[in-house]
Amino acid sequence: MKRRASIRKSSRRHPLWWLVPVTFSLSFVAGGGCAIVIALAQQSSHAESITAEQSENPAVAQVVTPALPALLPNGRPRLFPLPPAQSVWTCEVVVIGGSLGGVAAASHAMKAGATTCLIESAPWLGGQISAQGVSALDESDTLRQTQSFSDSWVGFKRRIEQQRVRLPAWTGLAAERQVADLNSCWVGTLCFLPKAGETAAAALLKESSTHTLGSRWGTATRL
Structure with a gap:
């Protein structure tokens, strides 16, 4: 009598079943990486072929971007797109902004012996005392009563008072009169024309630069 062999399907998974999706994932990643490498190589080869063609055949058309003026119609420097650098300054201390505080910082850095560069985007130095048109020094009543002013600040005010300005x-x-002869306003103890403040700021930097050769500053400039 013949016996029928029965085959039972096992419900258990093979112990290495997880290698199938992992292998597939690794193959996919490797294939994508190879595709990226090949694409980059082709792009580089294409760029080299274009460069070689341009060198062999000067008649190949080239796209030339027209140069934009360095200044905007309002006189301010163009910040975007940046024009090519006209000069490169090398210094130990860089002061961005020629306001009253910036001028003071640059002056002290120069006197300390550091080669200093100051860059101001506006046409004038001085900030509040010149370009902003607020030609009056803002000092508190407490400072005036106690005279708690530094020697550098007292000297700078004296420099402003000595400036000569032209009147309409x-x-x-x-x-032409001296600022000290025209000082009369209710805002502060020292009021003057904006040009006097700008001239005094520039004179301070010029005098301070004698302590360190190579220091520079400029207005209507940009990084």
Whole structure:
């Protein structure tokens, strides 16, 4: 009598079943990486062929971007897109901004012996005392009463007082006068024309630069 062999399907998974999806994933990643490498190599080869063609055949058309003016219609420097650098300054200390605080920082750095570069985007130095048109020093009553001013600040105010400015004819005064002779306002103890503040700031930097050769500053400039 023949016996029928029965085959039972096992419900248990092979102990290495997990290698199938892992192998597939690794193959996919490796294939993608190879595709990226090949694409980059082709792009590089294409760029080299274009360069070689341009060198062999000068008649190959080239895209030339027209140069934009360095200054905007309002006189401010163009920040985007940046024009090519006209000069490169090398210094130990860089002061960005020629405001009253920036001028003071650059002056002290120069006197300390550091080669200093100051860059101001506006046409004038001085900030509040010149370019902003607020030509009056802002000092608190407490500082005035106690005279708690540094020697450098007192010397800078004296420098402003010594500046000579030209007045319009409608003032009825002499065309050129010293700031100390014109100082009269209710805002502060020292008021003056903006040009006097700008001239005093530039003079301070010029004098301070004698302590360190190579220091430079400029207005209407950009990084």
